[in-house]
Amino acid sequence: MRTLTRKGAATRQRILEGAAAHIREYGVAATTLDDVLARTATSKSQLFHYFPGGREELLLAVARLEADHVLEDQRPQLGELTSWPAWRSWRDKVVDRYRRQGRLCPLNAVMSQLGGATPGAQAVVTELMRRWQAEIATGVRHMQDAGEIDPALDPDRAAAALLAGIQGGVLIQMSTGETTHLEAALDMGIAHLRAGA
Amino acid sequence: MRTLTRKGAATRQRILEGAAAHIREYGVAATTLDDVLARTATSKSQLFHYFPGGREELLLAVARLEADHVLEDQRPQLGELTSWPAWRSWRDKVVDRYRRQGRLCPLNAVMSQLGGATPGAQAVVTELMRRWQAEIATGVRHMQDAGEIDPALDPDRAAAALLAGIQGGVLIQMSTGETTHLEAALDMGIAHLRAGA
DNA sequence: TCAAAAATGGACTGTCAAGTCCAGAAACCG
DNA sequence: CGGTTTCTGGACTTGACAGTCCATTTTTGA
Numbered sequence: 001m002r003t004l005t006r007k008g009a010a011t012r013q014r015i016l017e018g019a020a021a022h023i024r025e026y027g028v029a030a031t032t033l034d035d036v037l038a039r040t041a042t043s044k045s046q047l048f049h050y051f052p053g054g055r056e057e058l059l060l061a062v063a064r065l066e067a068d069h070v071l072e073d074q075r076p077q078l079g080e081l082t083s084w085p086a087w088r089s090w091r092d093k094v095v096d097r098y099r100r101q102g103r104l105c106p107l108n109a110v111m112s113q114l115g116g117a118t119p120g121a122q123a124v125v126t127e128l129m130r131r132w133q134a135e136i137a138t139g140v141r142h143m144q145d146a147g148e149i150d151p152a153l154d155p156d157r158a159a160a161a162l163l164a165g166i167q168g169g170v171l172i173q174m175s176t177g178e179t180t181h182l183e184a185a186l187d188m189g190i191a192h193l194r195a196g197a
Numbered sequence: 198m199r200t201l202t203r204k205g206a207a208t209r210q211r212i213l214e215g216a217a218a219h220i221r222e223y224g225v226a227a228t229t230l231d232d233v234l235a236r237t238a239t240s241k242s243q244l245f246h247y248f249p250g251g252r253e254e255l256l257l258a259v260a261r262l263e264a265d266h267v268l269e270d271q272r273p274q275l276g277e278l279t280s281w282p283a284w285r286s287w288r289d290k291v292v293d294r295y296r297r298q299g300r301l302c303p304l305n306a307v308m309s310q311l312g313g314a315t316p317g318a319q320a321v322v323t324e325l326m327r328r329w330q331a332e333i334a335t336g337v338r339h340m341q342d343a344g345e346i347d348p349a350l351d352p353d354r355a356a357a358a359l360l361a362g363i364q365g366g367v368l369i370q371m372s373t374g375e376t377t378h379l380e381a382a383l384d385m386g387i388a389h390l391r392a393g394a
Numbered sequence: 395t396c397a398a399a400a401a402t403g404g405a406c407t408g409t410c411a412a413g414t415c416c417a418g419a420a421a422c423c424g
Numbered sequence: 425c426g427g428t429t430t431c432t433g434g435a436c437t438t439g440a441c442a443g444t445c446c447a448t449t450t451t452t453g454a
Contacts, residue, residue, distance in 0.1 A: 003422095003429085003430080004430090005420095005421060005422070005429090005430065005431080006421090007420080007421070007430090007431075008421095008430065008431065011431080011432090029310065032410085032411060032412085033411075033412065033413090034410095034411070034412095042432085042433095043432060043433050043434060044412090044413080044414085044433085044434070044435095045414090045415085045416095045431085045432060045433065045434080046431075046432060046433085048412095048413070048414080049430085049431070049432080054412065054413065055411095055412065055413090108309065108368075109309055111372075112305065112306055112309040112310070113226065113309070122372050125372040126372050126373055129369055129372065129373070157381045157384075157385075158381075158385065160377060160378045160381040160382070161362060161378070161381040161382045161384070161385035161386075162385075163365065163369070163378065164361075164362045164363075164365035164366040164368075164369060164378040164379065164381065164382035165358060165361045165362045165365055165382060166361075166365060167364070167365030167366075167368045167369060168360065168361035168362055168363060168364030168365030168366070168367075168368065168382075169361040169364075169365070170365075171305075171361075171364050171365065171368055172326055172360070172361060172364060175308070175319050175322040175323050175326065176323055176326070180357060181357045181358070181360065181361040182361065184354045184355075184357040184358040184361065185357070185358045185361035185362060185365075187354075187358070188354075188355065188358035188359075188385075188386070188389055189358075189385070191389065192385055192388065192389045192392070195389070195392050200399085200400080200452095201400085202399090202400065202401075202450095202451060202452070203451090204400090204401070204450080204451075205400070205401065205451095208401080208402090229440080229441060229442085230441075230442065230443090231440095231441075231442095239402085239403095240402060240403050240404060241403085241404070241405095241442090241443080241444085242401085242402060242403065242404075242444090242445085242446095243401070243402060243403085245442095245443070245444080246400085246401070246402080247401095251442065251443065252441095252442065252443090
């Protein structure tokens with residue numbers, strides 16, 4: 001696979017998105033390569049042509065795709081945390097996003113399937129967390145510059161705590177189906193920022 | 198299996214604990230029934246004798262076992278959140294527990310393997326979260342009665358937020374190996390309680 | 395003590411899914 | 425064009441693992 005023709009790129013994309021869709025619907029464990037082939041009208045040889053590493057490589061690619069979605073779905077609010085209403089608006093967007101998504105969290109699913117073991121898988125999540133936290137921290141600094149948050153507060157640590165709350169809230173939602181915890185965590189995190197005004 | 202002889206109960210227990218141990222070491226996906234049999238010096242017929250539901254039933258039993266450990270490992274501190282030093286002590290215990298555990302989180306692993314789908318699996322986690330949150334909330338109420346926390350604060354909601362932070366902190370630790378987020382979340386959660394003194 | 399119930403060993407089966415292979419079709423490019 | 429690369433179809437191999445079965449041994453309790 002030195003180069004990729006237009007047709008080839010399209011096929012690769014079709015497989016990737018088909019896999020992602022199937023995983024979102026049925027979960028990782030219940031997704032076989034044959035399922036993906038059936039859904040995308042492709043053949044084994046095509047899948048292994050574009051993903052020589054087989055199932056694992058495909059899963060990793062799906063993880064990357066989903067990881068990108070996570071931040072994209074928070075745009076533009078995540079990048080504009082420059083006023084309290086903006087924070088509120090972001091908070092609502094996050095809650096809404098995960099409420100829509102329901103119980104399934106494709107990324108978490110794929111991750112625990114690949115096992116934290118594989119270095120590639122770990123990198124995807126770590127990188128996502130790093131970027132997510134950095135964007136939140138930037139928002140905190142904005143507010144500090146505007147005099148809305150106590151300058152003594154460590155923006156990275158505050159962002160870390162908030163991020164952890166979000167992750168946990170989503171995780172709990174996966175079992176309960178409720179976004180109560182996610183909302184509580186976000187509200188508390190933001191309230192804590194405000195408290196140090 | 199109308200009744201269980203002493204010997205039978207011992208064998209069942211051996212299988213259960215052997216499975217839990219193997220899962221903690223190698224993860225769920227990398228744990229086959231044969232692995233468990235080899236490790237516990239038992240045979241297929243024994244495993245299916247005590248866990249007629251096969252792999253799924255065994256995994257569920259392991260999940261229950263691990264879920265019980267989670268709260269037990271926080272004793273006695275979790276039940277005695279009656280002063281700020283006590284909260285601090287609990288916080289340290291939680292951090293220490295997960296630091297020791299390292300990257301693996303058997304419960305989360307088992308859960309995502311069983312898929313949130315199965316009703317039994319869901320119940321285990323939901324119940325654990327409910328109890329955990331209730332104990333934290335009780336601690337908050339204690340502090341309110343003692344006049345250390347603003348009575349206007351909703352104890353259940355605060356506990357929910359704190360719990361979410363813990364879950365997320367642990368989840369992130371599974372990828373990064375660091376307890377930074379867990380600590381940040383706990384510290385922020387407790388600080389927020391204190392703020393409303 | 396002895397018959398019934400429980401426990402055990404381990405070979406066997408069936409299934410299912412990942413990954414391989416090669417022949418042939420389509421696309422690219424000088 | 426025509427040779428070369430890329431792409432595609434799908435049958436086949438391989439291996440692994442969950443679950444079954446039955447004969448045999450051990451324990452129980454009257």
